[in-house]
Amino acid sequence: GAVVSQHPSRVICKSGTSVKIECRSLDFQATTMFWYRQFPKQSLMLMATSNEGSKATYEQGVEKDKFLINHASLTLSTLTVTSAHPEDSSFYICSAVDALLGETQYFGPGTRLLVL
Amino acid sequence: SQQGEEDPQALSIQEGENATMNCSYKTSINNLQWYRQNSGRGLVHLILIRSNEREKHSGRLRVTLDTSKKSSSLLITASRAADTASYFCATAAGVSGAQKLVFGQGTRLTINP
Numbered sequence: 001g002a003v004v005s006q007h008p009s010r011v012i013c014k015s016g017t018s019v020k021i022e023c024r025s026l027d028f029q030a031t032t033m034f035w036y037r038q039f040p041k042q043s044l045m046l047m048a049t050s051n052e053g054s055k056a057t058y059e060q061g062v063e064k065d066k067f068l069i070n071h072a073s074l075t076l077s078t079l080t081v082t083s084a085h086p087e088d089s090s091f092y093i094c095s096a097v098d099a100l101l102g103e104t105q106y107f108g109p110g111t112r113l114l115v116l
Numbered sequence: 117s118q119q120g121e122e123d124p125q126a127l128s129i130q131e132g133e134n135a136t137m138n139c140s141y142k143t144s145i146n147n148l149q150w151y152r153q154n155s156g157r158g159l160v161h162l163i164l165i166r167s168n169e170r171e172k173h174s175g176r177l178r179v180t181l182d183t184s185k186k187s188s189s190l191l192i193t194a195s196r197a198a199d200t201a202s203y204f205c206a207t208a209a210g211v212s213g214a215q216k217l218v219f220g221q222g223t224r225l226t227i228n229p
Contacts, residue, residue, distance in 0.1 A: 004158075006158075034216070034217070041224075042221070043204060043219045043220060043221045043222050044159075044204070044219045045219075046216055046217070046218070049216060091156070093158055093159065095159075095217075103147070103164065103208075103215075104149070104161055104164060105149075105161070105217060106161065107151070107158040107159040107160070107161070108158050109157055109158040110156070110157065110158045112156070
């Protein structure tokens with residue numbers, strides 16, 4: 001149980017294009033999902049908290065117009081990197097919290113984004 | 117902001133030996149969690165210890181928490197080559213429910229066969 005998937009697993013795009021990453025909880029409902037980014041050999045940095053049916057809460061320094069988050073259902077949150085630039089290249093990981101259990105975050109396998 | 121600091125940053129031991137990793141944090145917490153990450157992959161939840169707990173076991177894992185020192189340790193006994201990974205501690209604070217995690221910098225563990 002408690003499986004979280006991400007799609008795509010890796011994506012290469014040209015500078016200036018937008019990329020959408022999906023995060024799904026496969027066997028549980030998640031009222032809250034989190035989006036992190038991770039640079040090579042570094043730790044995870046929380047970008048935003050995604051709440052089903054409401055606006056996402058962004059961490060300080062994260063541009064909400066750059067990283068659009070939509071949490072339209074209890075099993076799906078999407079992160080769209082708009083007008084991507086090479087400095088946006090990173091490993092993006094989502095996590096989901098079971099609405100019933102509410103404590104442990106279950107992480108997706110991550111999406112590696114490379115912007116050329 | 118990152119509040120967790122882990123040491124060592126890297127640890128290399130022989131298979132069969134025990135591995136100990138430490139984590140320190142700065143503010144009050146509700147719980148502390150340990151995660152494992154294999155290279156280029158997502159995180160696997162290992163164990164959660166609440167602020168009112170001092171020690172917890174799960175298989176070959178033993179976690180301790182000292183809230184007076186704001187520190188935690190993860191012990192992996194009888195290590196195996198498959199334990200090679202990065203290990204992160206993460207602290208949760210604030211109101212109950214889905215809580216934000218603040219991750220430490222991680223320890224890269226290498227188990228040599």
